[in-house]
Amino acid sequence: MTGFGKATMQLPNKKITVEVKSLNSKNLDLNVRLPQAFREKELELRNVIAKDLERGKVDFSIFSEVTAEETSSKINAPIVLSYIEQMKNIIPDADATELMKMAVRMPDSLKVERQEIDENEWESIQIAITEALQYINEFRRQEGAKLEIEFRNRIENIRNFMNQAIALDPERIAIVKERLRNNLVELQANVDENRFEQEIIYYLEKLDITEEKVRLTNHLDYFIETIEGSEANGRKLGFISQEMGREINTMGSKSNHSEMQKLVVQMKDELEKIKEQVLNVL
Template sequence: MTAFARHEEQTELGTLNWEIRSVNHRYLEVAFRLEESFRPMEMAMRKLISDTLSRGKVEVSLRYKAPEQQQDKLEINETLAQNVIDQYQLLANRAENDAPLDLMKVLQWQGVIQSQSLDQDALNALLMQSLEKAVADLVASRKREGASLQTMIEQRCQQINDIAEQVRQRMPEILQTHRQKLQDRIAELQINLESERLEQEMVLLAQKSDVAEELDRLQSHVNEVNSVLQRDEPIGRRLDFLMQELNREANTLGSKSIDTDTTRYSVDLKVLIEQMREQIQNIE
């Protein structure tokens, strides 16, 4: 489900600012953007998210700001800084490049500047608590989006039912119209056709154009869609399958059509089904 959540936690240990984006995906795929100091917590964070979400491509971003008193003093990892300088010098000699080293870039190297030590265990606990709140905000966002999608799908299902009823009611009229056209054509060509033969032709035409089963299945699938929408579980894949079944019946209705209105109804059905299918790709 497409959704977005932002959550900020301000404490004496610093400020944690989470941003979580979610788009539809066949499976659950989670990507993190974290500072290196928080990487050891990634497995725990993945578990927290997988315990809540089952599908979706989820991007999780964390910005951490240390307390003001921690930012007044800088500590430099001299060993790492020297290693960066040495490696630069080695590459510069090999490339015969005598350009001076920009020391500011050395300071910007990940891990060269270190903040004063914090209670990492306490910070990690805060990290998980704030992530749990951010994920809860994401779930709430997904539910709001889901409610909107549910309303749209239910409306399309009602339109499909209405079309199916219109086709069902019009079939006797359509067959009668074709009977009259056939009789008019016979009279025009001055063909002496026995009444029994005419009835046989009409029976064959009725059998060929009979769409009662397709209409029954169409409405049965619509009922199943409405039922699935009420379930408190991931339903995206089930709905996607039902869209395929609905589309199959709409195609069969079109292939059996002997009337321009029925053909138009088939096209209208496929438009409605495609509108639902596109949105269902966003449902978990």
Template sequence: MLRSMTAFASAEADTGHGTLAIELRSVNHRYLEFGLRLPEELRSLEAVVRERVAARLSRGKVDLGMRFKAAVADASAIKVDEALVTRLADTAQSLAARFPQLNVDFTSLLGWPGVLLDRDTDQEFLRDAALKLLDDALDDMVATRAREGERLGGFMRERLDGMERIVADVRTFLPEIRAALRARFDAKLAELKMPLEPGRIEQEVVLQVQRIDVDEELDRLTAHIAEARRIFGLKEAVGRRLDFLMQEFNREANTLGSKSADSRTTNAAVELKVLIEQMREQVQNLE
């Protein structure tokens, strides 16, 4: 399956206790690299969140941020974490001598993470809601990656078609190149003043033809094109497979150029390398 590694997804939900929001961003990366930011109320979910992301995405640098904004509640629904307040007070008192100007107002104290506790917040319910929201965001991201991957796939299929046309063109004028090589060889022999054995002449012609023979390279290119099209239809992430295949494409194009005995095969090798490089750049975006 062709899926891009570049995507963005977001989701938001009202839980009754407050608003949960999540954002997912991913860009190209050789492996799966995951950055995570969770609100204090959901820190315990870190391992589960990482597992769920890894189960859906195999490559890319992924950043996930989740926010929770508690609903405004009346005084009877709120309590203070007395133990935490005591620790904060002890810390402030121990630092008072070193920082005479230290001043903590009541509002700032209540804003310290964990000081205010919502009695009615069901932590299990909140965690379930967060994981449901995560699944929704992941669904969106996977769908976005698939759409972008299909767009890249169309681009790469056009390049494969172009390579196939070039290979077919080279096959059509190879006999002409071989005939021209034989004619040049015969012309040079005619300039010689000494007689040569006919068998030796034929042997030399065969050697010269073998040096420029690119049938094997053309066959491999044709096989690689077919393999790329097969890979496009797989139901798994295919970025690494295609990345390796691009190296094989490039190797055959280089050999075709090195064996060239005619400007047409030289130009064909150059055009192939241009198309291969364009494909390689797009393959780098695939999961």
């Protein structure tokens, strides 16, 4: 959800700049900064932005730069003259210019006329707002296209590591059987071979990772299927990633084989990179 959009509009007496930027976030965290004259439009703006951007830590700002000669701040002449007269009474010989400098710094020396929003002006500003939102959404689409390529590569890497782990399974089973038999030899105990085989089968069933492989494969396929959907799917991808993590962790706890555990660590590494980027998907 990282993105940036900016649009400017020149009005008869001012220049309006609209900026919007977003960072990763699970939900919409919206911060709106507006000139005082546009405060009454904040709720309307929030609804428009929330509908358009959906998720992310969003900073939205409108800047107004006066370009005409007339300003909203004017010198409050009676107040300034009153300050000057008071200071003359205190310092009769003071220079008039210095008195003026001090007077305009005093409270209420400047009066700011409240600006009422002009609906025609606001309609023009809305065009700039729409343009800025279009720019940030285009930025997001470009980022999304790059993320899709990365997701597909990460998912394929996890699939390859999983298949390599499965290929090691016969070797792992043989090592487990050999270790159990050697332990019995060291004990110098008489063993019923049929019972021994039954116990091995029971023990190996607990270490079997076939079920985890099937579920992880389904999650990998579902992740790709979800990416190809047209609706907003960031939260769904997050849930799928969590399920993938459970299967990988279970596979690691059952592996009992150094090379398989290395492959599990590599799968976890790829999954963590996916989880980091899933936050950047709507």
